[in-house]
Amino acid sequence: MANILLVSFVALASVISLTLGQTVVVVNQPGPCFGCVLRNGIGYVVPENPECDTYLQCQYNQNGDAVGTLHRCGFGTYWDQDALTCNHIDLVQCIDTRCLGKSDGYRFKVSGKCNEYYECEGETRQKRACNDGFSFNDTTQTCEADQNCIAPQPVGCTLIEDPNNVCVFGQMVDGIQITQNCAQGLGFNVSTCACSILAPSCGPVSVPCEPLVYIDFETAEAGEYDNYGAVIDTAAGTAYFNGSTSIRILRLSNVEFMGNLKIKVSYKVDYSTPIRRTNEEAVITNGDCGELATIEITRTGPTTNLRAATFDSTLTRTTTDLSVNTQDDWRDVEFFYNKAATKLFGTVNDNTVDKPFNQTIVRSQCAFQVGRGPDLDNFRGWIRYIIVTTCD
Numbered sequence: 001m002a003n004i005l006l007v008s009f010v011a012l013a014s015v016i017s018l019t020l021g022q023t024v025v026v027v028n029q030p031g032p033c034f035g036c037v038l039r040n041g042i043g044y045v046v047p048e049n050p051e052c053d054t055y056l057q058c059q060y061n062q063n064g065d066a067v068g069t070l071h072r073c074g075f076g077t078y079w080d081q082d083a084l085t086c087n088h089i090d091l092v093q094c095i096d097t098r099c100l101g102k103s104d105g106y107r108f109k110v111s112g113k114c115n116e117y118y119e120c121e122g123e124t125r126q127k128r129a130c131n132d133g134f135s136f137n138d139t140t141q142t143c144e145a146d147q148n149c150i151a152p153q154p155v156g157c158t159l160i161e162d163p164n165n166v167c168v169f170g171q172m173v174d175g176i177q178i179t180q181n182c183a184q185g186l187g188f189n190v191s192t193c194a195c196s197i198l199a200p201s202c203g204p205v206s207v208p209c210e211p212l213v214y215i216d217f218e219t220a221e222a223g224e225y226d227n228y229g230a231v232i233d234t235a236a237g238t239a240y241f242n243g244s245t246s247i248r249i250l251r252l253s254n255v256e257f258m259g260n261l262k263i264k265v266s267y268k269v270d271y272s273t274p275i276r277r278t279n280e281e282a283v284i285t286n287g288d289c290g291e292l293a294t295i296e297i298t299r300t301g302p303t304t305n306l307r308a309a310t311f312d313s314t315l316t317r318t319t320t321d322l323s324v325n326t327q328d329d330w331r332d333v334e335f336f337y338n339k340a341a342t343k344l345f346g347t348v349n350d351n352t353v354d355k356p357f358n359q360t361i362v363r364s365q366c367a368f369q370v371g372r373g374p375d376l377d378n379f380r381g382w383i384r385y386i387i388v389t390t391c392d
């Protein structure tokens, strides 16, 4: 199976170089991913997008077809194709193809908004708006009187009042109004454009915690991860890694973990090999694409090591390391960055250690990888589950 896949992969794509631990492939199938450079199976292209805030994540699926998944950058960020990440809007030039070849002052409408338009300046664009009671006419490129084009809220407030429920407010996201809750005890006041009214009746909001990733090897759907040779035993609920196999979780590439992050993994070392292993082995890392990992769970002998990289105030990369010893066969590991406590916790079975940790974990463009990691030996043993959550 693995061989067949590899053959179709090579037939469909041209491998342009093979560096240590990194394959680079250019998609040559027609489609939105055409020309995309895949590093270890994942790549990014800029889709046709005048808003500059989306990007297409490309990869080959198990059938050997190049598929793209459209992602949208967070508020206030644009896709940065040089850095291959969403970056602050001030740091990314939003090149709108509609401004190419146009002289300064050329204008066009913002779709879906009666009063907003873009104006080209040096082939980049600036957002502008007509006054209340005027709409932008794309044909004449001017603001024209239009009594139907009234901003629904006082200028400056983009949040929307709900006349029936003071505890919530509306927010437009991609042209769709979503409802957000004010904090407990507060109600929304459109005059201040904030949850600034004391409203004891607005109760606590409980948000269910959906894991970003939940893989157990009894029930995991194949689409949750890409398997590079690990042997799944659904009866035992384990995946076996023989020291040259791995699993990748591509959808954890390029995710910014701004708040809490909890990674749970259960592993058991295969000691049957006659060779004594003293090197550090990768259990989970996020450094599969030729970059240093920023999150690592590894083992050395009976020790589980947990590591997170941050940039300090001078942008120097530093790592915080925790290690927990146990002689137990199965090691249920929890890596927990608790933002409120400003601490990194490492738990293995009943033992917990912690260290102060008050920075954001550096984002990695690489996928999460089970069983492999840069500068680490590959894992030999079994894994029962991998769970990643950001909400508790």
Ligand SMILES: *[C@@H]1O[C@H](CO)[C@@H](O)[C@H](O)[C@H]1NC(C)=O
Pocket: 137, 138, 139, 140
């Ligand atoms: C925009 O201006 C053109 C030319 O004057 C006019 O024909 C058209 O109706 C206007 N469009 C709108 C939506 O008012």
Ligand SMILES: *[C@@H]1O[C@H](CO)[C@@H](O)[C@H](O)[C@H]1NC(C)=O
Pocket: 189, 190, 191, 192, 197
């Ligand atoms: C909403 O805010 C405005 C401006 O601060 C204030 O005058 C008004 O009393 C507030 N409304 C309520 C219901 O508190």
Ligand SMILES: *[C@@H]1O[C@H](CO)[C@@H](O)[C@H](O)[C@H]1NC(C)=O
Pocket: 002, 228, 229, 230, 242, 243, 244, 245
């Ligand atoms: C590990 O498994 C892979 C895929 O099943 C196989 O190709 C490889 O030879 C095995 N390696 C070892 C060291 O057994």
Ligand SMILES: *[C@@H]1O[C@H](CO)[C@@H](O)[C@H](O)[C@H]1NC(C)=O
Pocket: 356, 358
């Ligand atoms: C983070 O912690 C370090 C040492 O514990 C402290 O010196 C630094 O001021 C803290 N930074 C922030 C942003 O809280």
